Amino acid sequence: MIEESHVIIIGAGPSGLAVGACLRERGIPFVLLEQSDAVGASWRRHYQRLHLHTVKQFSSLPGLAWPRYAPPYPSRAQMVDYLQRYAERFRLEPRFGAEVVRAYRDGSRWVTQTRAGEFTSRALVVATGYSRLPNVPTWPGQERFRGPILHSSTYGSGAAFRGQRVLVVGSGNSGGEIAMDLWEHAAETTVSARSGIHVIPRDPLRLPAQFSALALYGALPPAVGDRLATAFLSRTVGDLSRWGIHRPEIGPGTRAVKEGRIPLIDMGTLALIQQGKIAVVPGPRAFTETGVIFTDGRELPFDAVVLATGYRAGLGDFLEDAARFTDERGYPRWHGAPTPTPGLFFIGFRNPITGQLRDIAAEAPRVARHLRGVN
Known part of the structure; x- marks a missing residue:
């Protein structure tokens, strides 16, 4: 059975959750796909000692500030708890276990094939993360x-x-x-x-x-x-x-x-x-x-x-013609903005010196505004 939605979001980490929250606030229907069994899966796997290197004032997602009692640099466990509360606050219910194996443009629609089923949509938001693969x-x-x-x-x-x-x-x-x-x-x-x-x-x-x-x-x-x-x-x-x-x-x-x-x-x-x-x-x-x-x-x-040799995006593993949209390191050349292919958006693939979470918080509302006009 093929399920249809206006927007498909791939990834329930900070980027995917932020876009989902912005779409929820605007009343735009979407389906949020996540291959693991919980939101913020990569944060749950990180080493125990990890803390944010950016301050909490500039490390929140749209619509939910860090609580006053949180330390200036929250821990990994506190980040996991924050993402869980964020999903609950905006009633985000990802389809867990939905690993995407192929996503491609077919005429005027996007087709996203997962191990849990197939979806079609007017728009596709790729939010699989800067650190998807070691x-x-x-x-x-x-x-x-x-x-x-x-x-x-x-x-x-x-x-x-x-x-x-x-x-x-x-x-x-x-x-x-x-x-x-x-x-x-x-x-x-x-x-x-x-x-x-x-x-x-x-x-x-x-x-x-x-x-x-x-x-x-x-x-x-x-x-x-x-x-x-x-x-x-x-x-x-x-x-x-x-x-x-x-x-x-x-x-x-x-x-x-x-x-x-x-x-x-x-x-x-x-x-x-x-x-x-x-x-x-x-x-x-x-x-x-x-x-x-x-x-x-x-x-x-x-x-x-x-x-400690970093990560790669690995977009070519599932996104058809990924090389058209990526640079020599395999990361998207468009960030939080429309790509040349109608309905395709990338978010969360930059790691700027000013802070990645701050960047995501700025990109997510922009993506949501563009998605309002996709038809």
Whole structure:
């Protein structure tokens, strides 16, 4: 049996819920599809120590502010609870277990095929998330490594690695926080910084870094914002090369747009590195049975490796002709706005330096306004 609706939304994470809420407020009928069994599935799977790196004032979705009692930087568990309350507040009832296997345009309508049935609609909103699929690189010899190699998407807590020598590959926000979590659980921790990284204190001058990002990149041209940000970081963070951390030549705002890599929002990892409690090495070149050989020729022993190597959108897995709509990294070239194909919208696929949840909260009402005119 084929079910028909004005709008189909794929994904019941923050983006899909936000669009659903905006459509509900406007009285536009929709069906919200979710492949898992709960809203905010990716947030439920994240490592236990995770906290938002953006302040709650700029991390809420349309129509529901964070409660006053919530801390400035809510935890993963609090984010999961917030998304559940959001769905209840706007009477959002996703079709759980509806994994989309194919979505395509057929004449004037969209066809969405799932493992739970088929749907047709005037419009299709793809809200499957910036971090849909783990990005898992490989290196020569890793099949011989005797210890576990796991992606950060399956990492839960450092408790399982107490007393072990653990390498964290990746020096972004996940890598930095996981490294700190491992050290707090008495693991001998090393971070592999494969490329340069901008490091920004979470609360420089006792103000959230997001406030500075909004001031620098909210209205100023990116090049100007980069020059000011780099000058500020030179004074507040300084040269970290003696600890194996090198600043990229490209500015933090431009890098976030072009490469999708935002700065490391430091919550204490840098101090542990400077104190010699967490080591920093360059990128891996190859694995041995008992350790890793790095690009500088060093070989070190490890008991386990955690890959904090990011994610990919994976839109080509289900969206027909996805390459027409995506850039070289596989992410949409249109955000919260109509695409050249009638009725197709993407939301939640940017990770700007000013905050992803803030971006989603701005995109969702725009998408809903456009959907009102789709027929």
